[in-house]
Amino acid sequence: MLTLYRPGNGPWHRMPAGPKAAILLVLVLAVSLLPTAWPTAAIAAAVCAACYLVPGVGFRELARQVWSLRWLVVVAFGIPCIFLGVEAATVGTVRIVAAVALAGLLASTTPVTALLDVAERALGPLRVIGVDAARAALLLVVALGTVPTLARLAGEVRAAQRARGARGIRVFAVPFLVLALRHADDLGDALTARGVR
Structure with missing residues (x-):
């Protein structure tokens, strides 16, 4: 992020x-x-x-x-x-x-902190219906950062495929899925370590 x-x-x-x-x-x-x-x-x-x-x-x-x-x-x-x-x-x-x-x-x-502040202020009125604005803002900012991260991971998998001479959607999809899930786990661990549940 x-x-x-x-x-x-x-x-x-x-x-x-x-x-x-x-x-x-x-x-x-x-x-x-x-x-x-x-x-x-x-x-x-x-x-x-x-x-x-x-x-x-x-x-x-x-x-x-x-x-x-x-x-x-x-x-x-x-x-x-x-x-x-x-x-x-x-x-x-x-x-x-x-x-x-x-x-x-x-x-x-x-900066990420400024994005979080803006998102939290924008979602503030939804507190009346039980929305935790801080959590929702964090979710939005994390989602915003996930697209380029997944694009970078896809590029890395493609580069590794080219280096090995491998081709095909299955050869791409499996390692990309593994890397994407590993990234999600790491992100979850980082959020948990910072007290986000």
Whole structure:
């Protein structure tokens, strides 16, 4: 989790966590609510690119985020393409990539403690119905950090496969599943050691 934050002094880094999270959430919702048509894919891509091209982040970070999502892109495009057609699959995939990349922008420009504070404040009103805001905030922040971690693990498994000359989905899926479950166990142990139950 802690490695997601990349220190910097650009506008995204200097902006308080609450307004930054609100702006990015509004952008994701706006892109998600547009009609499923070719222009929506272009708008989603342009919004995402514009957010990353702000000084202090840059195109290289956007490329890194998108590259880490390459397997998600394959699945998000392939299955809908069969059932819904190329246009709907493309628009849906670009929306998903834009949303995850914008979440990555939030995580990479905001320290984890600030993200926790924002999430806890946002979930505070739900205490009336019995929601533990601190636990729910921690869950959201951990979930935000899990996507890039799983992407990194998938890359490591792929690199090991290439080095051995192995191919096939089964050869990839089994070690990836083992690593993902091991990561979940380690994360659970770390949370338990810090008193989270």
